Amino acid sequence: MSELIKRFLPFVSLVALCVVIAAIEPRFLSAGNLASVARQTAVITIISMGMTMVMVSGGIDLSVGSILALSGVVGAIALVSGVPIVIGVVTAIATGAACGLLNGAAVAMLRIPPFIVTLGAMGIYRGIALLITDGKAVVGVPSGFGYLAEGNLLGVVPVPLLIVLIVALATHVLLVNTLPGRYCYAIGSNIEAARHAGIRVSRYQVLFYALLGALAGLAGSIESARLVTAPPTAGEGYELRVIAAVVIGGGSLAGGQGTVIGTVIGALIMGVLANGANLLGISSFAQQVVIGAVIVLAVTFDEFQRRRIEATSA
Amino acid sequence: MTRTLTLEMRGISKSFAGNPVLAGVNLAAAAGEVHALVGENGAGKSTLMKILAGVYQPDAGEILIDGSPAQFSRPADALEHGIAMIYQELSLAGRLTVADNIFLGREPLALAPLKVISQRAINERAARVLTGYGFDIDPRARVERLGAADRQLVEITRATLEATRVLVMDEPTSSLTTREVDELFRLIRDLKAKGIAIIYISHRLEELESIADRLTILRDGRVVYEGAWGEISTDVMIRHMAGRELKEIFPRRTAEPGETRLRVDGLSRAGKFSSVTLQARAGEVVGIAGLAGAGRTELVETIFGIRQADSGEVRVNGVRIDALRPDRAVAQGLGLLTEDRKQAGLCLNLSLAQNLTLSNVRALVKTWKLDRKRETAIARGFIERLHIRPPNPTKIIARMSGGNQQKVLLGRWLFANSKVFLLDEPTRGVDVAARSEIYRAINELAEAGAAVVMVSSDLPELLGMSDRILVMRRGRIVSELDAKTTTQEEVLTHAAVAEARG
Numbered sequence: 001m002s003e004l005i006k007r008f009l010p011f012v013s014l015v016a017l018c019v020v021i022a023a024i025e026p027r028f029l030s031a032g033n034l035a036s037v038a039r040q041t042a043v044i045t046i047i048s049m050g051m052t053m054v055m056v057s058g059g060i061d062l063s064v065g066s067i068l069a070l071s072g073v074v075g076a077i078a079l080v081s082g083v084p085i086v087i088g089v090v091t092a093i094a095t096g097a098a099c100g101l102l103n104g105a106a107v108a109m110l111r112i113p114p115f116i117v118t119l120g121a122m123g124i125y126r127g128i129a130l131l132i133t134d135g136k137a138v139v140g141v142p143s144g145f146g147y148l149a150e151g152n153l154l155g156v157v158p159v160p161l162l163i164v165l166i167v168a169l170a171t172h173v174l175l176v177n178t179l180p181g182r183y184c185y186a187i188g189s190n191i192e193a194a195r196h197a198g199i200r201v202s203r204y205q206v207l208f209y210a211l212l213g214a215l216a217g218l219a220g221s222i223e224s225a226r227l228v229t230a231p232p233t234a235g236e237g238y239e240l241r242v243i244a245a246v247v248i249g250g251g252s253l254a255g256g257q258g259t260v261i262g263t264v265i266g267a268l269i270m271g272v273l274a275n276g277a278n279l280l281g282i283s284s285f286a287q288q289v290v291i292g293a294v295i296v297l298a299v300t301f302d303e304f305q306r307r308r309i310e311a312t313s314a
Numbered sequence: 315m316t317r318t319l320t321l322e323m324r325g326i327s328k329s330f331a332g333n334p335v336l337a338g339v340n341l342a343a344a345a346g347e348v349h350a351l352v353g354e355n356g357a358g359k360s361t362l363m364k365i366l367a368g369v370y371q372p373d374a375g376e377i378l379i380d381g382s383p384a385q386f387s388r389p390a391d392a393l394e395h396g397i398a399m400i401y402q403e404l405s406l407a408g409r410l411t412v413a414d415n416i417f418l419g420r421e422p423l424a425l426a427p428l429k430v431i432s433q434r435a436i437n438e439r440a441a442r443v444l445t446g447y448g449f450d451i452d453p454r455a456r457v458e459r460l461g462a463a464d465r466q467l468v469e470i471t472r473a474t475l476e477a478t479r480v481l482v483m484d485e486p487t488s489s490l491t492t493r494e495v496d497e498l499f500r501l502i503r504d505l506k507a508k509g510i511a512i513i514y515i516s517h518r519l520e521e522l523e524s525i526a527d528r529l530t531i532l533r534d535g536r537v538v539y540e541g542a543w544g545e546i547s548t549d550v551m552i553r554h555m556a557g558r559e560l561k562e563i564f565p566r567r568t569a570e571p572g573e574t575r576l577r578v579d580g581l582s583r584a585g586k587f588s589s590v591t592l593q594a595r596a597g598e599v600v601g602i603a604g605l606a607g608a609g610r611t612e613l614v615e616t617i618f619g620i621r622q623a624d625s626g627e628v629r630v631n632g633v634r635i636d637a638l639r640p641d642r643a644v645a646q647g648l649g650l651l652t653e654d655r656k657q658a659g660l661c662l663n664l665s666l667a668q669n670l671t672l673s674n675v676r677a678l679v680k681t682w683k684l685d686r687k688r689e690t691a692i693a694r695g696f697i698e699r700l701h702i703r704p705p706n707p708t709k710i711i712a713r714m715s716g717g718n719q720q721k722v723l724l725g726r727w728l729f730a731n732s733k734v735f736l737l738d739e740p741t742r743g744v745d746v747a748a749r750s751e752i753y754r755a756i757n758e759l760a761e762a763g764a765a766v767v768m769v770s771s772d773l774p775e776l777l778g779m780s781d782r783i784l785v786m787r788r789g790r791i792v793s794e795l796d797a798k799t800t801t802q803e804e805v806l807t808h809a810a811v812a813e814a815r816g
């Protein structure tokens with residue numbers, strides 16, 4: 001019973017939220033507005049996919065916003081220097097992957113709690129982004145770059161939405177249908193049991209952090225395409241929204257739980273909340289309060305569930 | 315002889331998740347007397363003492379202090395009645411000093427209304443107490459910097475200050491040297507003289523000899539003997555502790571041992587065990603006996619590569635595993651069933667099938683994709699073979715009984731094609747019906763040509779299942795016994811009694 005509630009609560013909340021907003025402000029349901037919700041949530045959703053992997057494996061990464069900024073900056077510098085757009089995007093992804101790899105290595109090899117490692121990394125990557133740009137946004141990216149964020153495939157499907165779909169599908173397949181995915185759940189469920197089962201735990205931890213970094217790098221490209229510049233201050237506070245998306249979607253801070261579908265719904269809930277608040281003229285400051293409160297609620301719910309499971313299996 | 319009873323526990327019963335751990339236990343302690351409480355691991359001693367300390371609440375029974383009933387719903391209640399406890403697992407605040415720990419929660423206060431802690435008073439008083447007890451410890455040293463023995467002495471010191479009526483000592487000498495044990499015994503005699511009742515839990519019978527006045531023996535959650543110390547001989551005590559005859563049926567194996575599967579040579583790990591050499595052959599079950607703390611769990615964990623060895627080597631089927639590591643051990647055909655299923659065995663929120671295949675998920679990969687249909691089919695096969703209940707591959711393993719969880723873990727190593735099984739307390743917390751199925755499964759493994767090394771504190775099980783029994787004491791294998799001819803008494807004697815008999 002509680003299992004069912006847990007599985008469908010995010011989805012039901014999302015539908016309820018949409019119904020309420022649409023009732024007050026019918027413009028919410030217009031194709032144009034829905035497309036803009038998709039564009040606005042794309043960056044957060046893409047990073048959330050990586051965060052789902054890391055959190056399912058029992059980790060967390062607070063540095064995703066900084067990785068986004070650093071990758072965006074490095075990718076933009078490459079583009080300004082004249083490389084093709086694809087290479088610019090690949091550069092950003094590679095930068096993100098490298099950052100994630102370092103995070104993962106510190107967590108896995110040095111066995112430092114991920115919260116601490118990535119809190120430090122958050123400062124380090126942001127600092128590097130500021131240093132190499134001298135605090136100023138990188139400007140002069142080629143005009144075609146904007147297609148990544150603002151373009152439409154066949155004139156109707158927003159490009160960022162397409163990227164989200166591909167990333168989500170790939171992450172889902174990885175988590176559900178592959179060896180690393182299975183290990184991800186096992187490590188997050190009980191890292192000692194995974195080790196005792198002969199799994200090379202650290203190797204997989206590094207993999208998940210690197211994948212998250214790569215996705216944050218991709219998101220960095222999309223973000224700078226959307227802004228048409230790459231500010232070193234991009235992505236501030238995104239870690240909060242990304243972690244919220246995972247937790248609202250049923251992911252557990254204790255690890256071992258979380259799904260791609262849940263996280264997508266979690267990201268959409270926050271996107272719709274933000275969009276609805278804008279439509280209804282609620283300040284963006286109030287939105288932050290709401291997001292914070294929703295995280296605490298979701299975690300509390302998860303914690304009670306966990307305690308109940310432990311009590312029944314004692 | 316009439317004794318004034320400081321403490322009386324009457325008819326104490328306690329179950330955990332339907333498993334009775336204590337059934338109608340009585341325990342009485344008189345002022346100025348040392349009451350020895352003995353029993354095998356799992357007999358219920360620690361649970362009984364945690365009830366006395368207010369950590370657990372009994373399902374039935376009552377506690378009387380100086381003849382009047384008392385209710386302990388929190389540890390603070392027990393302390394208020396002057397009952398203090400020295401736990402087996404040390405419970406000190408590592409970053410605080412020795413003196414701070416000794417007075418934790420009862421700090422002498424200065425400047426009355428402000429309740430300022432007087433650091434100087436704490437240090438001076440701690441120094442006085444420690445010197446009085448003959449313990450050579452600096453009260454200003456941080457506890458985390460102390461060795462195990464000194465920590466134990468700090469713990470003892472704190473407890474003696476708290477105990478005005480009853481002091482419980484759970485294996486207080488486990489990390490002390492002979493000299494320190496002497497100091498402790500002198501302290502115990504002082505406490506006796508002050509009229510404090512002492513309940514003393516120990517596996518070391520020779521140590522009890524010099525201090526115990528009375529004796530209670532627990533077995534399977536019941537009192538099987540109570541009387542003045544010295545009324546029964548050590549042999550009779552040991553028989554009471556081991557007690558139960560071969561209740562479960564241990565199916566016999568017919569296969570003759572074959573080639574050597576596991577070879578351990580001179581394996582050592584500082585402070586835990588040293589120069590352990592053993593072999594296990596195909597079709598053979600080698601039992602490892604010993605008391606808690608003898609180093610048995612550390613030994614199997616080190617063979618498997620969970621812990622680092624300081625020296626020595628491990629060979630599986632003649633292949634040396636260099637730099638022991640769990641993934642290499644698994645690849646060479648080793649499988650470890652840990653003592654604590656929940657801590658290091660199960661992924662509680664994964665399903666039966668997912669837990670079962672965990673050590674060999676690779677075998678399910680077709681090109682790049684997990685063949686989940688095959689996984690389900692494999693799980694069904696093991697469910698049938700091992701009689702796993704409920705027979706549902708998608709059942710979340712947290713919701714299964716201990717016995718069935720254990721069968722899933724055995725299945726994990728079967729599916730991983732393990733050739734050497736290291737089993738650490740394989741039937742702990744498992745009900746009788748599931749036990750005999752686990753025994754049958756272990757025999758099947760052996761018959762199929764696996765070598766089994768089984769650590770167990772359950773002597774009937776060890777005798778019934780093993781071909782040979784290696785007895786460990788204080789990190790060394792002290793004797794090898796033939797399981798067919800040895801007795802529980804003999805095993806316990808080798809494990810518990812020091813050189814006099816061994």
